[in-house]
Amino acid sequence: MSEKITIYDIAKKLNITAATVSRALNNNPKIKESTRDLVIKTAASMNYKQNKLALALKSGRSNNIGVIVPRIDSNFFASVIRGIEEELQPHGYQVIICQTHESAKRENENLYTLIDAQVDGIIMSVTDVTTENDAAFQYVLEKNVPLIFFDRSKHIDGVSSVTINDFKGGYIATQHLINEGCKAIAHFSGDQSFDIFKNRFLGYKQALLDHGITFKEEYVINTKSNVDAGKEAVSKLLELETPPDAIFSSSDFAALGAIQELKERNINIPKDFCVAGFSNEPFTKFMELSITSVDQSSLEMGKMSAKVFLEQVDKTDTIKIEKKVVLAPELHVRKSSSRTNI
Amino acid sequence: MSEKITIYDIAKKLNITAATVSRALNNNPKIKESTRDLVIKTAASMNYKQNKLALALKSGRSNNIGVIVPRIDSNFFASVIRGIEEELQPHGYQVIICQTHESAKRENENLYTLIDAQVDGIIMSVTDVTTENDAAFQYVLEKNVPLIFFDRSKHIDGVSSVTINDFKGGYIATQHLINEGCKAIAHFSGDQSFDIFKNRFLGYKQALLDHGITFKEEYVINTKSNVDAGKEAVSKLLELETPPDAIFSSSDFAALGAIQELKERNINIPKDFCVAGFSNEPFTKFMELSITSVDQSSLEMGKMSAKVFLEQVDKTDTIKIEKKVVLAPELHVRKSSSRTNI
DNA sequence: CGCTCATTCGAAAAGGTTTTCAGATTAATT
DNA sequence: AATTAATCTGAAAACCTTTTCGAATGAGCG
Numbered sequence A, B: 001m002s003e004k005i006t007i008y009d010i011a012k013k014l015n016i017t018a019a020t021v022s023r024a025l026n027n028n029p030k031i032k033e034s035t036r037d038l039v040i041k042t043a044a045s046m047n048y049k050q051n052k053l054a055l056a057l058k059s060g061r062s063n064n065i066g067v068i069v070p071r072i073d074s075n076f077f078a079s080v081i082r083g084i085e086e087e088l089q090p091h092g093y094q095v096i097i098c099q100t101h102e103s104a105k106r107e108n109e110n111l112y113t114l115i116d117a118q119v120d121g122i123i124m125s126v127t128d129v130t131t132e133n134d135a136a137f138q139y140v141l142e143k144n145v146p147l148i149f150f151d152r153s154k155h156i157d158g159v160s161s162v163t164i165n166d167f168k169g170g171y172i173a174t175q176h177l178i179n180e181g182c183k184a185i186a187h188f189s190g191d192q193s194f195d196i197f198k199n200r201f202l203g204y205k206q207a208l209l210d211h212g213i214t215f216k217e218e219y220v221i222n223t224k225s226n227v228d229a230g231k232e233a234v235s236k237l238l239e240l241e242t243p244p245d246a247i248f249s250s251s252d253f254a255a256l257g258a259i260q261e262l263k264e265r266n267i268n269i270p271k272d273f274c275v276a277g278f279s280n281e282p283f284t285k286f287m288e289l290s291i292t293s294v295d296q297s298s299l300e301m302g303k304m305s306a307k308v309f310l311e312q313v314d315k316t317d318t319i320k321i322e323k324k325v326v327l328a329p330e331l332h333v334r335k336s337s338s339r340t341n342i
Numbered sequence C: 001c002g003c004t005c006a007t008t009c010g011a012a013a014a015g016g017t018t019t020t021c022a023g024a025t026t027a028a029t030t
Numbered sequence D: 001a002a003t004t005a006a007t008c009t010g011a012a013a014a015c016c017t018t019t020t021c022g023a024a025t026g027a028g029c030g
Helices: A007-014 A018-025 A033-045 A052-059 A075-091 A104-116 A135-142 A166-179 A195-210 A227-238 A252-264 A282-286 A298-313 B007-014 B018-025 B033-045 B052-059 B075-091 B104-116 B135-142 B166-179 B195-210 B227-238 B252-264 B282-286 B298-313
Strands: A064-069 A094-099 A122-124 A147-150 A160-164 A185-189 A220-222 A246-249 A274-279 A292-295 A324-327 A330-332 B064-069 B094-099 B122-124 B147-150 B160-164 B185-189 B220-222 B246-249 B274-279 B292-295 B324-327 B330-332
Touching (some): A018 A033, A052 B052, A064 A075, A094 B075, A122 A298, A166 A185, A166 A246, A185 A227, A185 A252, A246 A252, A252 A274, B007 B018, B007 B033, B018 B033, B075 B298, B094 B104, B104 B135, B147 B298, B166 B185, B166 B274, B166 B292, B220 B227, B227 B246, B246 B252
Parallel strands (some): A064 A094, A160 A324, A185 A220, A185 A246, A246 A274, A274 A292, B064 B122, B122 B147, B147 B160, B160 B324
């Protein structure tokens, strides 16, 4: 167990004071070149390491940043975190992760815990958009800790956000289905209290409108983001008097469920039915019948969130700049909707 | 911006000293019941929050734990991290993540950075098993910081590890293929310098031996863990004089590549050729032709690693207990190898 | 020689908590 | 009533760094 050596130890050895050592090591200009060199050399020889905890206490900055996500074992969130880590690591920040598991209570706890741990910023995708109780968020803002939402965001003054253009995502996916000759396009919508799902829905609607297709309320089904929900939903659709011939799903998992159910019923994809999903989950491209999907450029979203944080962290002004970054979605056309390629 | 209030502020208000406040808040038994209540009450009323950085400096414990993985956007690593976070969060630990991107240099840097940040422990899957240079690891051990390897481990005295029984994983997968009637089973092996891949290979070999099938060197192909590598490898196998009728792949991705290539060549799976992979990646069960795979119980691995850490963190003894936990693998039989179900 | 000014460094406080040692108060015992 | 024991609290050190303020030294100049 190597003894902890401090700047006092160095000072004692050189018959100077700890203050001088500190200044020398921090390149303070008011130190003679010769003493600086001497200090640096002996510090190295004594194997001195700065105590980051003492520095954190003194400066009030922990050099940690908190990231809160519903869960980490989802490709999307993991990719975003990867982007954040890669962008922030060169700046000396460490990334602390928290999971909410879609619980508003956990989300609150995580916020308070991170502030208690004195993180220098928080990047998160919100779990709880419905409640009006912003207390935890206001607490963060009071402490002047930069707060950045990504993907799922909430309208709070002073909070920046990084999202993709979900409206456009919904639009181009739907437009693509129309271009492939689909006439009756259904939609699996997610929880409409989230902006992301609402906007995908609105994009879908607008695309229909722009191409002269009348919107039908019964073609919109609110589904959870899992395979079984997709199966159920498509079953309902097929029971309609005039069933659709395509689905734009807000979720890749629900899209997969729909495809499985359609195959079960011997409906030919994409000849008789097209499907497009959202998120570009890895499995969509691995399937034998690969699934068309809208990519959210998750890695880029993470990096951008980190950049926004870096911009805000040094602004000591109380004038918070609220920045809204919107990334472009990208449609990956695959077999589940490629009639032209057949 | 709410003013930071300290135990001194509470002390002043109550005409007592900060020491008493500290003791009262920490349930020190040598404090009168009445004063304790009073302190707790006024602390709450003044909205006091303990300064974790000061505590960390004083105690030398940061309440952070570092996790180092090659990358986070892989289902396996993300799941393990999820397990770690869920197990440790109730104990007040925060999880800091680092990525190595399979670079030995980055791995070293991460180790030093985490120690500098005074984490209370490190849980990692090693990137660099070949080099003899253990300096960074020794540095961690010198500081008496618990170090736990999961999955990919390295033989270092004093380091605990949590792995699955890869030998058994390879054995049961191969045995399953034999039971399905396969006579000539090939193997996609990973980098043999890693124990995990070597053991899967040995399990494969043993299963052949136990069932009277002669091992053929030319049936073993060293592949990277990606789709294209699997395609290439299976192509080589099919060029052999007596090509195999099954593959046990150490990687799900390579298994997928093999399947794609086999289909391309109109070889019927599983009737004429069976495939089994390793890792139980999500896509293996989503495929139309779902892929048999060995599950690594990643979530459990994470939780177990965290538990081992908790056991070691409070042992102030210098007598380090080196604990080796081996979890049981589980074979998930799916269509790519289920002849009996057809 | 005396003054100013720049340069370089030291003393001490600040950041907030825990903990050891000892002192004070009260209660119990003789 | 006096001594002892038990209980409670205070003072100060310790954790380690940065930073403000000011002091000392020496050079340059009148």
